[in-house]
Amino acid sequence: MARAELERASNLLKEAAEAADGDVQERLYEQSDQLAKLATREQGPDHGRLARHMTVLHDLAEALDGDVAETVREARSEVLEYRKGVPGV
Template structure:
């Protein structure tokens, strides 16, 4: 169930692509969504470092996405991170 949070974050990234006219931002969103789907489907789940990189990168899109979109994406990733052992 917890990996479902990563799939939800990927879906939110795909939804955000519909609200951007910038080709570079669109490409970044698609890349992050793809990474999250791969993490969700991998036999060994992602570690904190990989998840932190994605949330950092998503937050850097602040001027290109609505703050509420960013927070929803980050919230899903963080919900999954709470289930990962470590840091």
């Protein structure tokens, strides 16, 4: 079952990674890859897993500026939207 918000977040992070370089680029690609896997696996991620991704994305956005930072923030918003529908907490 595909999770549209997580797929969008993954795509946005890939786009941001293509505009970044160095360690930040690698971290963005890693987050993109992880979210893509979560979007398509049988069981969806729990709140804790999503919170960890959101923290990393927040930290990355703070370390960046301009359009790349905004793209990361947009990806984080997509994860937040998905998380609102996750049962628990």
